Amino acid sequence: MDKQQIDTLVERWVRPEIQELSAYHVPDASGLIKLDAMENPYTWPEDLRREWLDLLQTVDVNRYPDPQAAAVTARLHQAMGVPAESRLLLGNGSDELIQMLAMTLGGPGRTILSVEPGFVMYSMIARFVGMEYVGVPLRPDDFSLDMPALLQAIDQHQPALLFLAYPNNPSGNLFPEQELLQIIEAAPGVVVIDEAYAPFTDASFMSRVDGFPNLLVMRTVSKMGLAGLRLGLLAGAPEWIGQIDKTRLPYNINVLTQVSAEFALRHQGVFDAQTGDIRRQRSVLFDALQAVDGVTPFPSDANFILVRMPQGRAQEIHAALRERGVLVKCLHGAHPLLRDCLRITVGTPEENGSFMEALAEVL
Numbered sequence: 582m583d584k585q586q587i588d589t590l591v592e593r594w595v596r597p598e599i600q601e602l603s604a605y606h607v608p609d610a611s612g613l614i615k616l617d618a619m620e621n622p623y624t625w626p627e628d629l630r631r632e633w634l635d636l637l638q639t640v641d642v643n644r645y646p647d648p649q650a651a652a653v654t655a656r657l658h659q660a661m662g663v664p665a666e667s668r669l670l671l672g673n674g675s676d677e678l679i680q681m682l683a684m685t686l687g688g689p690g691r692t693i694l695s696v697e698p699g700f701v702m703y704s705m706i707a708r709f710v711g712m713e714y715v716g717v718p719l720r721p722d723d724f725s726l727d728m729p730a731l732l733q734a735i736d737q738h739q740p741a742l743l744f745l746a747y748p749n750n751p752s753g754n755l756f757p758e759q760e761l762l763q764i765i766e767a768a769p770g771v772v773v774i775d776e777a778y779a780p781f782t783d784a785s786f787m788s789r790v791d792g793f794p795n796l797l798v799m800r801t802v803s804k805m806g807l808a809g810l811r812l813g814l815l816a817g818a819p820e821w822i823g824q825i826d827k828t829r830l831p832y833n834i835n836v837l838t839q840v841s842a843e844f845a846l847r848h849q850g851v852f853d854a855q856t857g858d859i860r861r862q863r864s865v866l867f868d869a870l871q872a873v874d875g876v877t878p879f880p881s882d883a884n885f886i887l888v889r890m891p892q893g894r895a896q897e898i899h900a901a902l903r904e905r906g907v908l909v910k911c912l913h914g915a916h917p918l919l920r921d922c923l924r925i926t927v928g929t930p931e932e933n934g935s936f937m938e939a940l941a942e943v944l
């Protein structure tokens with residue numbers, strides 16, 4: 582086959598904005614202590630695992646799953662404290678919900694607005710569906726909202742969709758509630774509060790999702806300990822959810838995910854204990870980092886800590902940590918405000934200890 586011919590065809594037909602993108606890169610983590618992806622480090626107790634496997638034996642994988650995923654939807658409604666009048670829409674991870682929102686509200690000249698540095702999927706998905714993307718910079722010293730700039734951008738760009746992660750990824754901070762309320766009031770379109778890190782903070786807009794005509798709240802089971810299942814949820818008024826649901830592909834939540842998530846949420850105490858432990862370890866890790874000369878951890882309400890390394894050394898330190906068996910995320914180069922920054926997911930006490938030892942060696 583003529584490679585050149587394929588290249589010519591690809592160049593002619595693949596949308597230019599897709600050709601420009603680089604695919605989302607996930608590094609190989611085999612054999613490493615994995616502190617790069619905000620996963621829960623704990624597995625399930627043995628008896629729970631056995632009970633789960635027994636349940637899986639009863640699943641008919643020859644049949645399509647329940648298209649409405651009714652059982653797990655009802656369980657999530659209750660577990661996530663969704664107001665009774667609000668409806669839920671499930672996605673194959675909350676990433677798929679972001680995509681459904683963009684397909685529903687997108688169109689020529691329509692805009693997604695968010696803050697930077699923020700969650701990369703908002704801008705990537707804007708690109709996929711041909712929407713404009715506007716990222717308003719956070720303040721450089723503490724990643725707080727630059728309210729005048731944000732309100733000005735809302736006024737200028739009239740975004741169809743505005744995403745704010747609460748707490749924010751990758752900075753880990755919570756924005757002040759009053760400022761978010763001001764943004765919800767000012768936004769002409771839909772505001773999505775992305776509560777991916779809800780298990781690690783007491784702050785939430787979920788109980789008030791029915792209090793505003795343009796507010797939707799998004800969550801995921803990924804960060805609480807079920808990242809492998811791929812299950813996210815969007816809560817909001819039935820009028821919005823009914824429209825967004827039209828863009829959902831049939832059977833988007835597979836039968837193993839439906840059964841497993843429903844089972845896991847029946848044992849929520851196990852996950853609450855794990856995420857409670859991670860919250861305590863977060864403060865142990867923060868204090869340890871703060872005691873290290875030359876590095877600056879930023880306060881976090883999530884299960885990770887953003888840390889600024891000595892100037893010009895983040896990439897070298899990231900590589901040296903990896904040599905010593907610890908994988909963290911290097912964010913230097915991802916955005917100007919993230920210069921010299923690494924992001925460390927909070928692991929078990931042992932994993933965090935290994936990371937701190939490795940860091941002391943490489944600094």
Ligand SMILES: *Cc1c(COP(=O)(O)O)cnc(C)c1O
Binds near residue numbers: 676746
């Ligand atoms: C991790 C993350 C998500 C993605 O969650 P999935 O349900 O695993 O797709 C969404 N938003 C933010 C801010 C995240 O950090």
